[in-house]
Structure formats: structure tokens, C-alpha cells
Amino acid sequence: MxxxxxxxxxxxxxxxxxxxxxxxxxxxxxxxxxxxxxxxxxxxxxxxxxxxxxxxxxxxxxxxxxxxxxxxxxxxxxxxxxxxxxxxxxxxxxxxxxxxxxxxxxxxxxxxxxxxxxxxxxxxxxxxxxxxxxxxxxxxxxxxxxxxxxxxxxxxxxxxxxxxxxxxxxxxxxxxxxxxxxxxxxxxxxxxxxxxxxxxxxxxxxxxxxxxxxxAPKVKGGEYTVILDPRLAGVFVHEAFGHLSEGDNVYEDKNLQKVMVLGREFGRPFLNVYDTGLDKGLRGHVVYDDEGVRTEKTYLITDGKLSGRLHSRETAGKMGERPTGSARCIDYRYPPVCRMRNTCIEAGDSSFDDMIAGTKLGIYAITASGGQTNGEMFTFTAGTAFMIRDGKLAERVRDVTLTGNVFKTLKDIDMLGDDLSIHDGPGGCGKAGQFPLPVSDGSPHIRIQNVVIGGE
Amino acid sequence: MKKIIEKALAKGAERCEVFYLNSLETEVEYEASKLKNLSNTEETGFALRLVKDGRMGYATTTKADGLDRLVDDAIATSACGETAEFAFASASDVAGAKLVDDRIKALSIEEMMQRSEDAIAKVLDYEGEINAESGTKRRIQTTSVTTSEGFESTQERTLYQFYVGGRLIEGDNMLDAGGYYGGTSMDDGGSKLVDEAIEDFRNGRTNVNVTGGPTTVILTPRAVADVMLTMNYGVDGSIVERGISPLAGKLGETIFDERVSLYDDGLMESGYSTALFDDEGVPMQRTALIENGVLRSFLTDLRTAAKLDLPLTGNGLKLKRLIQTKELGKMPTTEITNWEMTGGETPYAELLAGVSDGVIVDSIMGIMMGNLVAGDFSGNVAFGLKVEGGKIVGRVKDTMIAGNIYKLLKDQLVDLSSEVTRVGLMGFIGSHHYPHLLLRDVSISSKG
Structure with missing residues (x-):
């Protein structure tokens, strides 16, 4: 051959x-x-x-x-x-x-x-x-x-x-x-x-x-403090931030380049986000991408500030940045485009118990049935959820769908757990008609303020 | 095809069905207001279903010299396959069929480029800062179904898709607008899609706040298509069979407001999913799902129809549920074709003028993640406009909508517009016709 x-x-x-x-x-x-x-x-x-x-x-x-x-x-x-x-x-x-x-x-x-x-x-x-x-x-x-x-x-x-x-x-x-x-x-x-x-x-x-x-009763819609479990937080970082960091969204759009300028503050100083193809065994593991570029670990947010993006050779070339081995296709029917691999929020130092104990009224949302973004706003649905009342886990509620805005919500992450875990499922990520591309994601428990939840 | 059948029978199959696909696709893509990519896709493949020792086996290949392997794989899977309880298509009068628009066949790359270029020029003429995109795609597709029971048919279809849209970024504010057409003929409504996109850009540049709570909502035909994705499950015979459809056992009952009538129309004029027979060789048809609020039928494929003792509706399709994928792999299962909801008596302008305080919801993001089977939907209002005193006053953002289709169309329906508009959702199956729906007490949550 x-x-x-x-x-x-x-x-x-x-x-x-x-x-x-x-x-x-x-x-x-x-x-x-x-x-x-x-x-x-x-x-x-x-x-x-x-x-x-x-x-x-x-x-x-x-x-x-x-x-x-x-x-x-x-x-x-x-x-x-x-x-x-x-x-x-x-x-x-x-x-x-x-x-x-x-x-x-x-x-x-x-x-x-x-x-x-x-x-x-x-x-x-x-x-x-x-x-x-x-x-x-x-x-x-x-x-x-x-x-x-x-x-x-x-x-x-x-x-x-x-x-x-x-x-x-x-x-x-x-x-x-x-x-x-x-x-x-x-x-x-x-x-x-x-x-x-x-x-x-x-x-x-x-x-x-x-x-x-x-x-379980349906959740009452409104604004809440939300604690996401590592599975849901993984989907969150994928949707909330990963997609916007894909170079092909940015490289031809001068207005978006102004918004997505490296060094811009997206989160608090303890927030670090990376995307990597290096973790063997994960579905987001890659050795060479579909342009023959060796994979790597790419930091997207460092100390709360935008520090990198996911590039193909063309988007890197046009923006004068470094290629990251992120050009992937689902199969031979499609050209490679800028995609994620394994996208993670790094662990912080809060314990899960402290997060719950410090939340007067909130929602603990567990695992995701999916997520979607249009660049600025994103949404995802919890597999199941519990109310948090007066610092304690309370009744189970259902139909918890959250929405956020990339320019606001990442800054509202106020606690990062010390319990990073990485997950794989059978699904994948969709973009440019290419679905499903195998990806992984990971995170510790995270707490976010002021999240809008849909519901009656 | 005959050769595959002979090989399968020689290897011990009692009966079999061969599905063949050949398609040629040409696509023109404009990105960042410039021509970016031209592509051609050639696809050829075979799928073989067979019954051996009473059990079903299934395999597919895109390797033209891999037909022996195809038969071996199908035989191998039959060893642990399900008991086959239905018959493949047998001799029928649907022999050869064409669903061909000669304009699509004759469409040159230059013409495709011209269509996208004209659309982009119009968008930029409205606002030069828009990062415009457009694409034109044409596909010529031949499929055939041949069975050992003597059924043999080939159909040729032409498919045309066109989209135009863009993103306008002002500060941290991103506004996406656009329109899409997909069909078996080229009638994309000319410049209508561009005009609508420009109107959305115009209306969406000012943001306004909305208070959460029960709200008067107009769903545009595009948003109706979004929420109707939940219904796809309710009327699917295989979901009914599993006992999880909320509509199971309700044939003949009134489930919706009597002004609601809904059809699955596999023969819809120029519909994207329109064909003369489905991927199991069953003739496609127009099926009344809901008439005057009464549940009339469920959709079926060969297996489901046999299992539930229901009529065949010609919905045995190989495309993956909801999402168009270029893939041959899946077994045919019940899928929708093109849907049509009949309109009401009030012109849309009158509907809008009557809203003193409400929200127009035009597209919902995240609808696929909800508990669709139960009819629940919940998502971010990707494009929504606030209405005060019958007038649009600006765009609402960071806002959620939630509801349940079985309540929405039963208890919350105020009125349907008399105009019925064709919509297609890019990446999803079918062309659909829906009116605008005026609804009361829809739950909206927002940052306010």
C-alpha cells in the first residue's frame, strides 16, 4: 500500500x-x-x-x-x-x-x-x-x-x-x-x-x-450554584471552552481573534485547562493526527488566561502559531479539521465535602447525556441530579439542563476539587458534519456560581 | 446483487436481501466569505441480511472485491443472531424508479459556486463585518434492494442542499444566523433564505433581558422542528413495542388539541427523504400520525410491523436515527421521513401583533440531550427575540426553554399560523412543513 x-x-x-x-x-x-x-x-x-x-x-x-x-x-x-x-x-x-x-x-x-x-x-x-x-x-x-x-x-x-x-x-x-x-x-x-x-x-x-x-420531581428553573461531578464537568469543559479554542473557528475571523486573544482572562487564577493526545488507552489517544503531525499536550488555559489553541497545519500557519497535532477526521470520507482529543480541567485543592458544605441552595449534577455549543453559549444535560440545601445533599430532581456563556461562566467557577478523573464513553464529538469522533474528557468536581437551569 | 444472493444461498442461507448503494457527491464550501473547499465523494457499498437456520445475520462492505468476505461475515453473525420473524420484500410492482431533477444532474461546479457567491454577496451587502459562509452540495444516488424472494428494484435520486449564513461578532457578542434547504429537487426558494438570515441579523443585534417564568411563546417553524424531534420517538413502532412510548396503547385516542394534524410523508414533493420505496423495498407513503388531535398510526419497518401486527408504512431506513450520516452500516430500522403539520386560520402577522409580552423562539440548542422518549425538551434559546406590544424589541440570550410536547400541543396551544413553512435542519433527516405556534405559559428561565 x-x-x-x-x-x-x-x-x-x-x-x-x-x-x-x-x-x-x-x-x-x-x-x-x-x-x-x-x-x-x-x-x-x-x-x-x-x-x-x-x-x-x-x-x-x-x-x-x-x-x-x-x-x-x-x-x-x-x-x-x-x-x-x-x-x-x-x-x-x-x-x-x-x-x-x-x-x-x-x-x-x-x-x-x-x-x-x-x-x-x-x-x-x-x-x-x-x-x-x-x-x-x-x-x-x-x-x-x-x-x-x-x-x-x-x-x-x-x-x-x-x-x-x-x-x-x-x-x-x-x-x-x-x-x-x-x-x-x-x-x-x-x-x-x-x-x-x-x-x-x-x-x-x-x-x-x-x-x-x-x-424525582422536576427541577424548578432559575439561577443556582451548581456542583458538577467529574463526568459532567468533563463535558462542560469540552462544550464550554474546548470548541471555541479550535483554531479553525478563529483563524479567518478578525473579530473573533480580538475576542480570543492569547492572554485574555477567562477564569480565576487557579483554572488550568489542557487537551492532550498522549494518554494511552483513552479514546482520545492519538499518536499522529490525520495530517501526520505528532500529538502533544496543549495547554488552553493557564492560570486563568487563554494560553493556546488546537491547530491544524493551516490554522497554525495562518495565525503564526505552533501546530498541535489536532487535525482529525472521523474517517476517510472527510477532510481533517481542528478537533479535541482528551480535554481536562486540572485538579484544584477543594474536597467534595467542603464544596457541598459551603453551598446553601444549589444543585449537584451528575454525568451528562450530552452537550452542545454555538461558540458563545453552551448547554448540557445532567444524567441525574440532587438538590443541595443548607450545605447538605437533599432530594433527587430530574430534567436538569444547564446553560452558560463562555465569557461569564468560566469566571464563575469558584472551587476546583482535588479528585481529577478521566472518562470514556461510547459516543463522540460532532463538528462540521463529522460525528462521532472519539474523544475523552476529564475534570475534578467543580463548583460554579450563577448557572441558569431550565425548568418549570 | 444476484451473485451475492447465489453465494449466500450456496453457503446455507435460506433467504436473503442485498442492499446496494452508490452515490456521487459534489460540494462547494465558502468559509470566512471566501471559497474554501471543493470536494467530491464517491461511495459504493453492499449490505447483506440473511436468514440461516432461522436466524438473522448481517454484514456490510465497501470493498468491491470483498464480496466473499461479506457473505462469510453475514453467515457468521447468523450463528448467534435473533430468530427471524419477518419476511423480506417479495415480488412487487415497484420495479425501477427515478426521483431525478435534471437541473441537479446538470448543475456544474461553476453554477454551484455562483449560487453561494451571490448569497454571500447579499449578506455582506447588509453588513461587511459578517463572517459569511455558504455551501452548495449535490448528490446523485442509486440504491437497490434485491431479495431471494424475487424482489428487485433500483431507484435513482438526486439530492440538493444549500445553506447560507454567518456569524457577526460585536464585542463579546456572537450572533449566528442562516438558512438551509435540502431536497430531491432544486427549488430552494431562491433568495428567501438569504433574506431571512439578514432579517435575523437585523433583529438580533440588540440584546434585551427577559424575566423567567411562564411566558407567552411563539415557536417559529424552525423551532417547531426542534421540539418535534421528541415526537419522533413517540410514534416509532419500535419504541411502542418496548413499552416506553407515552403513546403506546393510545391509537384512536385524542392526544392533542383538535387543531393539530401531523403527517409523515415519504412522498412529499421534493422532500429530502422522499423516495418511492424504503431501504427494505417497502413502498413509501403519506401516513396520518395525528388527525384533529387523534392518534392515527405508528411508523413501522418490516420487523416492527410483523411484531406489532401493524400496517407497513415504508419507514425502514438505514440512515442513523435523526442524523444524516454517510454510512451504510446500520440495519434498517424505523425512521421518520418528512413531516407536515397543517396550519391554522390566523395569518402570522396577526398572531405576532396579538402578543403583548412574549418571546419568539427560533432555534433551540441541546434539544437532543433531553428525555426525548418522554417528550420532554429543554435547551438554550440559541436564537430568540423578545416581543412587546406586538413588536420585536431585541434578542434574548443566556435563556432556557423547557416543556413537554404532549402537554404543549394539548393544553398550551393558543393558535397556529395559517402559513406553513418548509424547514430542514442541517444535518438532520427530512424536509418538514410547520406553522408558527403560539403557546401559553411556556417555562422560560434566564439570567434576567
Whole structure:
């Protein structure tokens, strides 16, 4: 395959400023139970590639399944780049890498027979359905993927990477008088099938929460002091800040550059936020990004001040900043764009007990069913939550959806826990039509003042 | 396709179904008011469902020389697959079908560029500080379903998508506005999308505060599409089967205000999800979901229809729930096509003029994270405008809206506009027609 890439690069490189070729082969297995039914049990082979050409600042891109016609598509991409480009190409310099990245696994999902996987998840599914009479349904989902990716560029880079990615979720749905609630436990890894095993305890907890949520009153809308658990705080930092630090939002927008100037104060002096691809085993682990740039740990906020952003070679080049190895795509059908990897808030020195004790009226929000941002404002929903009254955890409440504003809410973080933990789930991040991209996030418990909660 | 069926039968399958996809897509993207990217996507793939020893097996491939592996994978999964309790499509009169707009087929890259350039020029003409973006995309797609029971059909569809919008940053204030069209024909309403985006920029530049509490709210057709995402689950036969749909067991009952009628229309003129048959070879149709407030039907795929003993509605689709993904992998399951809610009798201008104190909600962020199955929604008002004395006075920010669709359309509906507007949500399935809805006592929370 490398020879084929070299041939194409050699033949076409002289026609444009920069050319890259990706080929990818993925094998996937999936198991899904929905209620009593095994609703999906499938295998997938996905083979395809793309050619991306840059000429005078304009990009041409062609993706394809018919890999035997790669030269035709390369010509397409180049012709289109020529049509677009009217300016000049600016890619930040990197050392062209020639490397092979083989698998390094703790426990290989490919060695577990499909029958065994079905058995494991059938047992979890049964555990959920048998747990309580008010559990009406379940959803148990598992996937594993084995990727082989070849990348070559006209600058001489040639990288072959193998990667395993797996994840899943076990969810319980409860129903009573037309009302329904759910809770779940998720997992994910890039090197260990073991994370899918021994989940019985977590599943029992999830089922109990789903049942208890039926009794929980809806939260009353308004402004509250909120304590986020590490899972929810991880989603918070991803949505509240991570996306705005992606270089492609900023590099062509002069007004946003004024707002997002390095050194601007976003939080109090104890707030530090980073994004890293270095943590092995996490779904946000990356060795080389999809432009062949080695990954790193990038500080986004240092001592409360904006200190970095997530760059592709182009956004770094145009802004005169350092590339961070953050150009990622979900698969060969898409060009790489600036994305997060594993985004974390660093630990502080408060204990969880002190946070609760110091809160007169507030909400303790636990885990997230998702989050979204439009740049300035963001929103996310807690999986479950409790009221805090007079410094103590009180009754469980439901339907806790929070909103915030990047320019205000980060400054309202007034306590950081000493208990950083990092999480993976089966989902991923969506951007520019590319969903789901595997990412991780982490945080300690955090406390935020003046958060708007939706509700009646 | 026949060859795959022969191979599968030779390896012991009792019956099988092959789905084939081929699509060619061309996209023009403008970013920061400039042409940024041109792309082409060629996709070819096969999905095989088969029944062996009474059990279902499933596999997909995009590797043209990987068909033996495809059959082996499907056979392997059948060893632990579910008991197959439904039949694949059998011989039918839907043989070959075309849903082709020749204008889309003939559309050149230059023309696509021109469309986006014109739209951007208009946006910049209103305000040069806007970071404008636009894209034009066209796709020519062929799908076919072939079964061992003699069903064989191929359909060709053309798809056209266009968006225009931008971001205006003034100080720390970010204002996004834009419009999107997606359909099987090219009728995107010309410059209407641009005009609407400019009107949103105009209305949204001044921020005003809003007090929380029960509030009179107008949902625009776009926001109606947002909150109706919750209903997708309620009427989904597979959710009904699992006993978690709030609508289970309520066929024939009045669930909404009698002015509410709602249709799933797989045959909607130029709709994005319009096709002649679904991904299981079942003819698509217009299905009355709610008529005059009465629940009339649930949506089904082959498996769900057999399980619940309900009529087939042609909703067995391979696209992932709600989100359009370029992927072949998923088994066909019940998905919505294009939705239409019929309008009321009051013109929108009159509806608006009658609001003495309220909020227009135009788009809601985070709707997907709520307890959709129960019909609950809660999210940030991504674009909302305050109304005083029947007039728009400015934009509301840092504000949440929450509610439940089954209460909203039953007890809180004041009126529906007579105009019904086509909306598509970028990245989501379908083209939908909705009126503006005037609602009472909707819960709004805000920094105030």
C-alpha cells in the first residue's frame, strides 16, 4: 500500500502546492440489544481513501471507495484545488514523519469470539430487564473497530497506524403512567476489551437510578450554584471552552481573534485547562493526527488566561502559531479539521465535602447525556441530579439542563476539587458534519456560581 | 446483487436481501466569505441480511472485491443472531424508479459556486463585518434492494442542499444566523433564505433581558422542528413495542388539541427523504400520525410491523436515527421521513401583533440531550427575540426553554399560523412543513 501511495504522490505532487493521500481499512463488530431483542448484530468492512490537494490557499478533496481509481480522484482533487486557490498556501512547517505505529493492546477485542461478546451483553441486558418491575426496556450497545490507516504527503511523510477503538453503553429505561426515565453506564477504550467486563455493579447502580428518577420531581428553573461531578464537568469543559479554542473557528475571523486573544482572562487564577493526545488507552489517544503531525499536550488555559489553541497545519500557519497535532477526521470520507482529543480541567485543592458544605441552595449534577455549543453559549444535560440545601445533599430532581456563556461562566467557577478523573464513553464529538469522533474528557468536581437551569 | 444472493444461498442461507448503494457527491464550501473547499465523494457499498437456520445475520462492505468476505461475515453473525420473524420484500410492482431533477444532474461546479457567491454577496451587502459562509452540495444516488424472494428494484435520486449564513461578532457578542434547504429537487426558494438570515441579523443585534417564568411563546417553524424531534420517538413502532412510548396503547385516542394534524410523508414533493420505496423495498407513503388531535398510526419497518401486527408504512431506513450520516452500516430500522403539520386560520402577522409580552423562539440548542422518549425538551434559546406590544424589541440570550410536547400541543396551544413553512435542519433527516405556534405559559428561565 505504501508503494501505491508513493506512486500517486510522485506522479501528481508537482501539480499543486501540497498533496496528501489517505487510505483506510476498518473492520467493525457490533452487538445491540433493545429490550428483549437482539436488534443489531453485524460485521462491517469499510475500505476507502481520499486525496487532498492544496493550491494557492484553496483545497480540493476527493474521497472514494473505488481505490483502484485513485489516480482519477487525485486529478479531480488537484483540478478543484486550482479552481479554489487564488491566494497563497500557508501550512505551518513540520518535520515529515516516516513511521509505523503498530497496536499495543492490553486485551484485544478481536480475540474474543463474537459468540462470547453476544453472551456478555445478553447477560447485562438480562440483568437490566430483571432488575425491577418498573424497568420497561433496555438498551445495550457495543462496538469494536480495528483501523489501519496509511497517510502520505508530498513533503515526504509516510505514516502507517493501527488503532483499536471500542465502546458501549448499558441503559435501563423505566416507565410509569406514561412517564419514562433512563439511566446508563458507558465505557470505552483504545487498548483494553477488559473495560467491557465486570460491569454488573455499575449496571445495578444505573438501574436503581433509573427507577428512582420516576419519583424525582422536576427541577424548578432559575439561577443556582451548581456542583458538577467529574463526568459532567468533563463535558462542560469540552462544550464550554474546548470548541471555541479550535483554531479553525478563529483563524479567518478578525473579530473573533480580538475576542480570543492569547492572554485574555477567562477564569480565576487557579483554572488550568489542557487537551492532550498522549494518554494511552483513552479514546482520545492519538499518536499522529490525520495530517501526520505528532500529538502533544496543549495547554488552553493557564492560570486563568487563554494560553493556546488546537491547530491544524493551516490554522497554525495562518495565525503564526505552533501546530498541535489536532487535525482529525472521523474517517476517510472527510477532510481533517481542528478537533479535541482528551480535554481536562486540572485538579484544584477543594474536597467534595467542603464544596457541598459551603453551598446553601444549589444543585449537584451528575454525568451528562450530552452537550452542545454555538461558540458563545453552551448547554448540557445532567444524567441525574440532587438538590443541595443548607450545605447538605437533599432530594433527587430530574430534567436538569444547564446553560452558560463562555465569557461569564468560566469566571464563575469558584472551587476546583482535588479528585481529577478521566472518562470514556461510547459516543463522540460532532463538528462540521463529522460525528462521532472519539474523544475523552476529564475534570475534578467543580463548583460554579450563577448557572441558569431550565425548568418549570 | 444476484451473485451475492447465489453465494449466500450456496453457503446455507435460506433467504436473503442485498442492499446496494452508490452515490456521487459534489460540494462547494465558502468559509470566512471566501471559497474554501471543493470536494467530491464517491461511495459504493453492499449490505447483506440473511436468514440461516432461522436466524438473522448481517454484514456490510465497501470493498468491491470483498464480496466473499461479506457473505462469510453475514453467515457468521447468523450463528448467534435473533430468530427471524419477518419476511423480506417479495415480488412487487415497484420495479425501477427515478426521483431525478435534471437541473441537479446538470448543475456544474461553476453554477454551484455562483449560487453561494451571490448569497454571500447579499449578506455582506447588509453588513461587511459578517463572517459569511455558504455551501452548495449535490448528490446523485442509486440504491437497490434485491431479495431471494424475487424482489428487485433500483431507484435513482438526486439530492440538493444549500445553506447560507454567518456569524457577526460585536464585542463579546456572537450572533449566528442562516438558512438551509435540502431536497430531491432544486427549488430552494431562491433568495428567501438569504433574506431571512439578514432579517435575523437585523433583529438580533440588540440584546434585551427577559424575566423567567411562564411566558407567552411563539415557536417559529424552525423551532417547531426542534421540539418535534421528541415526537419522533413517540410514534416509532419500535419504541411502542418496548413499552416506553407515552403513546403506546393510545391509537384512536385524542392526544392533542383538535387543531393539530401531523403527517409523515415519504412522498412529499421534493422532500429530502422522499423516495418511492424504503431501504427494505417497502413502498413509501403519506401516513396520518395525528388527525384533529387523534392518534392515527405508528411508523413501522418490516420487523416492527410483523411484531406489532401493524400496517407497513415504508419507514425502514438505514440512515442513523435523526442524523444524516454517510454510512451504510446500520440495519434498517424505523425512521421518520418528512413531516407536515397543517396550519391554522390566523395569518402570522396577526398572531405576532396579538402578543403583548412574549418571546419568539427560533432555534433551540441541546434539544437532543433531553428525555426525548418522554417528550420532554429543554435547551438554550440559541436564537430568540423578545416581543412587546406586538413588536420585536431585541434578542434574548443566556435563556432556557423547557416543556413537554404532549402537554404543549394539548393544553398550551393558543393558535397556529395559517402559513406553513418548509424547514430542514442541517444535518438532520427530512424536509418538514410547520406553522408558527403560539403557546401559553411556556417555562422560560434566564439570567434576567
Amino acid at each position: 505504501k508503494d501505491r501511495l508513493e506512486q500517486v504522490l510522485k506522479k501528481f505532487s508537482s501539480q499543486c502546492d501540497y498533496l496528501e493521500v489517505h487510505i483506510e481499512e476498518t473492520e467493525e463488530s457490533r452487538v445491540q440489544f433493545t429490550g428483549e431483542q437482539l436488534t443489531d448484530l453485524g460485521k462491517k468492512v469499510d475500505f476507502g481513501g481520499n486525496v487532498r490537494a492544496l493550491n494557492k490557499g484553496g483545497w480540493g478533496f476527493a474521497s472514494f471507495n473505488s481505490v483502484d481509481r485513485i489516480e482519477e480522484f487525485a486529478q479531480h482533487a488537484i483540478d478543484q484545488a486550482k479552481l479554489v486557490g487564488k491566494d497563497r498556501s500557508q501550512l505551518a512547517d513540520v518535520e515529515p514523519v516516516r513511521d509505523d505505529v503498530p497496536l499495543d493492546l492490553k486485551s484485544d477485542p478481536r480475540e474474543v469470539p463474537l459468540e462470547r461478546k453476544v453472551e456478555i451483553f445478553r447477560a447485562y441486558n438480562k440483568q437490566v430487564l430483571d432488575h425491577h418491575e418498573e424497568i420497561a426496556s433496555s438498551s445495550v450497545r457495543y462496538f469494536d473497530r480495528f483501523h489501519k490507516r496509511w497517510f502520505g504527503s508530498s513533503e515526504g511523510a509516510m505514516v502507517y497506524q493501527e488503532r483499536v477503538d471500542l465502546g458501549g453503553v448499558v441503559a435501563a429505561m423505566t416507565a410509569r403512567d406514561g412517564d419514562s426515565q433512563s439511566f446508563w453506564s458507558g465505557f470505552g477504550s483504545t487498548d483494553d476489551f477488559g473495560v467491557a467486563l465486570g460491569l454488573e455493579g455499575k449496571i445495578t447502580e444505573a438501574c436503581d437510578v433509573a427507577v428512582e428518577k420516576l419519583d
